Amino acid sequence: MDFPRCHRRLITMVQLMVTPEISLADSPVWIRAVGLTPSQPVTLHSSLIDEKNVKFEARAFYWANEAGEIDVKKASAVGGDYTGVCPMGLFWSLKPEKMFHRLIKRDVIGSPFHVQINLFGSFVMMPSEKDTPLATCTIERWFVTPGVEQIKIKDGQVRGSLFMPPGPGPFPGVIDMFGGGGGLIKFRASLLASKGFAVLALAYMAYEDLPQTLAEVNLEYFEEAAKLLLKHPKVRGPGLGVIGVSKGSEIALAMASFLVQIVAAVCINGTTTVNDAPLRFRDIYIPGVCYYPEKFLINSMGALDGHEIIGDPRDEAHQASVIPLEKAHGSVLFVVGEDDRGFNSKLFAELAIARAKKYGKNNCTLLSYPKAGHLIEPPCSPLCTCSWIPGYMKPTQWGGEMEPHAQAQEHSWKEIQKFLELHLGPAGSSNV
Incomplete structure (x- = not known):
């Protein structure tokens, strides 16, 4: 280039x-x-x-x-x-x-x-x-170093883009997902590939021939994506990592809990219960927690604050929808902003970690950042406190204060890479 x-x-x-x-x-x-x-x-x-x-x-x-x-x-x-x-x-x-x-x-x-x-x-x-x-x-x-290859993925049901570092490999493999707005967002995957990871930016709704809305989370789709990534000759097995934010975080946690291929999951500001769309994996069915739209708050800019719309995760209504983290085959890193206005992400993460410990598991780590918001992204990214989501009548509030949020992004990005390398092996390197 x-x-x-x-x-x-x-x-x-x-x-x-x-x-x-x-x-x-x-x-x-x-x-x-x-x-x-x-x-x-x-x-x-x-x-x-x-x-x-x-x-x-x-x-x-x-x-x-x-x-x-x-x-x-x-x-x-x-x-x-x-x-x-x-x-x-x-x-x-x-x-x-x-x-x-x-x-x-x-x-x-x-x-x-x-x-x-x-x-x-x-x-x-x-x-x-x-x-x-x-x-x-x-x-x-x-957002990419010279030599990183982008490969469009349209294989079976799987849709996305694979970013492969230069060189013979093998490289640690990671699946990367964003939230419920759908589409295919690739900037985090391309940056991770620039650090020496083989990263599949995975779409799961509102992209090409995928459903426009998420009526159900069928983990067989994500299992197919994991098997596809592991078959690549430059991807080091036997396990993969997954990273997700918001709805993608929820799915990442479910993948860690049910898919044997996933040995490291990074969950950024998501819930630890299945929300809205139910989850299915073969004979397993987990109902989704219903939203309470009357609990939306509208801030002074006219944006929706959804912090309370799924209720308290300690309530009885949530218990049938809890993702069974104790079944995870690997480790989980929770990254949460304490000023997240999308979900009460810190409480969800704390409850999941407590549940894992109750079952004798010590495979969870929590990174919690005061005054950071929902959209914790790679370093130097501007704080987005409110933005539009497709299908919403009003913009959504994400929260966060600028400087603490920037510090959270810088610190968590380093910790995410350390976590992935710890459980997947060392990444390759590629520098501008």
């Missing part, structure tokens, strides 16, 4: 340096400015335009030091979208011009996000055409 070079425009002797200019989207960059007047007020401003032509922006205000320099690794932002020393704040604080819009990279192979960083010589809240930057640089944030 040929990377185009960064375009930089310099005015006077001021220099803006962003290193590296080409990087993976989950990797840090180093932003510095030199040639400023000592104690000069400046604004660092970041922006990108996503694949739906929606602009995202962030800004932070700084004072240059006595040498006329700013180093975001050391300098403290005094205002803007964040304050304090936040080296990647210009990325995780990006906000959309269009309300309730979530930043999702869909073409993970063909193009990066181009992020423009501008340096202004004063405090500029909303840059306009009359505001001329002292310096500017455009950098590339890729």
Whole structure:
């Protein structure tokens, strides 16, 4: 893959340096400015335009030091979208011009996000055409490293995309799933493949010829996907990992509990009972817990807060729908945001771990993050507090506070990779 070079425009002797200019989207960059007047007020401003032509922006205000320099690794932002020393704040604080819009990279192979960083010589809240930057640089944030192959999967019932690292392998195999909005989301799978995992981004509804709505979770579909991944000559067996968020987390936990192929499951902000659509696996049937739509709250922005809509998981109504984690053949890592407004994810995880211990199992780990929301994604991803879900009449609230959520993403991403390698063996490596 040929990377185009960064375009930089310099005015006077001021220099803006962003290193590296080409990087993976989950990797840090180093932003510095030199040639400023000592104690000069400046604004660092970041922006990108996503694949739906929606602009995202962030800004932070700084004072240059006595040498006329700013180093975001050391300098403290005094205002803007964040304050304090936040080296990647210009990325995780990006906000959309269009309300309730979530930043999702869909073409993970063909193009990066181009992020423009501008340096202004004063405090500029909303840059306009009359505001001329002292310096500017455009950098590339890729979601895949060169050499990672994307293979479209349409085999039997299984639909998705397989991301295979370069080299002979074998690589640890992982199935990656997102939530109940359906479709095929690939950015986490492509980033994990860039770390040396063979990752199947798996669709299970609202994609190609799959059902538009999820009337039933039939684990035979997910078993078929697991067997398909294990048959690949570059995938190391005998066990696989699975990672899921929201509805995908619920399914990941069920896969760990019933499928012998799954030896490591990462469950991000999901429930530990079957919800709404029932679960079926051969002669096993688990009914879904009904939603209580009257328990929806509508916040000041008109978004739905669904934290209470499935009731209290300790109630009798939930007991027939509990996923039997004690049957799991491997280990489970729960990743929860304590400000998740989609579910009471921490309570669900705690109850599941207590159930496992009751049956003599100590195969669960809990990572719980105060003030983090529902959509815990790879590092440097902007916090999405509200967005639209297909089929909903109003946007959905996800929760989270910006800086703690960013810290949760950075920490959990490292822990997820450690967990997968611990149980699946070491990953390969591929670097930009």
